[in-house]
Amino acid sequence: MTIKVVAKHYVKPEKIEDYIGLSKELVKETLKEEGCIEYGLYQDLKNPLILTMIEEWEDNNSLGRHFNSEHFKEIVPLMANLCEKETEINVYNKIV
Amino acid sequence: MTIKVVAKHYVKPEKIEDYIGLSKELVKETLKEEGCIEYGLYQDLKNPLILTMIEEWEDNNSLGRHFNSEHFKEIVPLMANLCEKETEINVYNKIV
Numbered sequence: 001m002t003i004k005v006v007a008k009h010y011v012k013p014e015k016i017e018d019y020i021g022l023s024k025e026l027v028k029e030t031l032k033e034e035g036c037i038e039y040g041l042y043q044d045l046k047n048p049l050i051l052t053m054i055e056e057w058e059d060n061n062s063l064g065r066h067f068n069s070e071h072f073k074e075i076v077p078l079m080a081n082l083c084e085k086e087t088e089i090n091v092y093n094k095i096v
Numbered sequence: 097m098t099i100k101v102v103a104k105h106y107v108k109p110e111k112i113e114d115y116i117g118l119s120k121e122l123v124k125e126t127l128k129e130e131g132c133i134e135y136g137l138y139q140d141l142k143n144p145l146i147l148t149m150i151e152e153w154e155d156n157n158s159l160g161r162h163f164n165s166e167h168f169k170e171i172v173p174l175m176a177n178l179c180e181k182e183t184e185i186n187v188y189n190k191i192v
Contacts (some may be wrong), residue, residue, distance in 0.1 A: 004138050006102055020191060043188060051191075052102070083181055088103070
């Protein structure tokens with residue numbers, strides 16, 4: 001069963017460009033990972049400060065490897081510094 | 097440009113089964129709609145009361161037709177009655 005992840009970030013207004021820049025590198029490297037089905041950054045149509053990574057992984061192991069990858073450990077903390085408040089992360093299983 | 101929708105519902109504990117039952121009908125009919133790329137119900141691994149519809153549409157028009165469809169107008173209000181609090185809906189454009 002695949003795993004879907006929705007990671008909703010609230011980015012500081014003055015840091016949107018920097019945030020998108022960093023995420024381009026993260027997305028590029030992550031899409032090369034084994035077990036990565038989907039990994040993209042989305043911007044809320046009503047509130048451009050909400051930037052959400054929507055991901056799909058083959059299984060828990062591939063998601064675990066992602067968290068331990070060099071690019072994740074290097075880039076994600078930098079992105080977190082650009083955010084207004086804590087990220088809302090939901091990890092899901094598909095049921096219907 | 098496609099449109100991604102994440103609609104996060106907080107369902108009453110005693111209404112989970114009813115909620116999933118209703119969503120099966122909604123998903124079945126919605127997947128037949130023109131412009132519907134993805135439409136599925138996901139359950140949070142840590143909090144089973146969080147049931148989220150993750151959707152992708154070809155464009156704004158197809159999403160608009162969805163909101164006006166018979167099955168949406170019939171089923172979605174019934175699902176809303178089974179929820180603890182307001183649904184969090186984000187409509188997104190992909191940027192990376």
